[in-house]
Amino acid sequence: MVPVVGICGASGSGKTTLVERLLPLLRERGLKVGVVKHHGHGGPVATPAEWQGKDSQRLAAAGANRVALAHAGGVWLEAPGLAGAGPRALSARLMAGLDMVIAEGFKSAGIPKIEVVAPDAAPILPTGGRLIALARRGGHGTEAGLPVIDCDDPQGVVEFLLSQVSPASPPPEKVTVLLDGQELPVNAFVSAMLSGMLRGFVSSLKGGEDAGRIEVRLG
Secondary structure, three states: OOOEEEEEEOOOOOHHHHHHHHHHHHHHOOOOEEEEEOOOOOOOOOOOOOOOOOHHHHHHHOOOOOEEEEEOOEEEEEOHHHOOOOHHHHHHHHOOOOOEEEEEOOOOOOOEEEEEOOOOOOOOOOOOOEEEEEEEOOOOOEEOOEEEEEOOOHHHHHHHHHHHOOOOOOOOOOOOEEEOOEEEOOOHHHHHHHHHHHHHHHHOOOOOOOOOOOOOOOO
16 A cells, blocks of 8 residues: 655645655655645635536536546546545555655544644644654754654655655665766666665675675775
């Protein structure tokens, strides 16, 4: 099952901003990440113009359990059968094949959650699941018995997140390549290839069976 972690908090606390900053960093780790956002303001979500008056809308109104419409901005999904479903059920049905799903909102869902707290605001300490941390601007230390992480440090939030929630496919090791002292960019595919090749080679050497950090220097 795809692991699900929640980013929750009061309205205006900065949940969406934090998720936006986490996604590219998780992608750099080679992870495929989905997002399930809770629409909690009442009424239906506004549909794209392409949806209005089309056959897809008519099919949904006629009782189809799920209708997908591909348009310039992506895919709009109408799935009446999933109305009221929690983030785990939504992820299982809609996010199969991904490494992780971030559920924004869903304060009372039974999933591990990070609560984003606005400056000078008190946490709401949502129920359900397991609250694993609070995230504040410039946050550090502990509060209400929970670790406080700095939401202005998305890299640090990613490190904390991955220490608490294991992706379906573990991210590849970080591989650093230096050329005359200058670091070269290495994408996730090359990192996975190099780390696998080097660890395989080192493990065949005497004493290299349980290698941790590996350094190779040429010249």
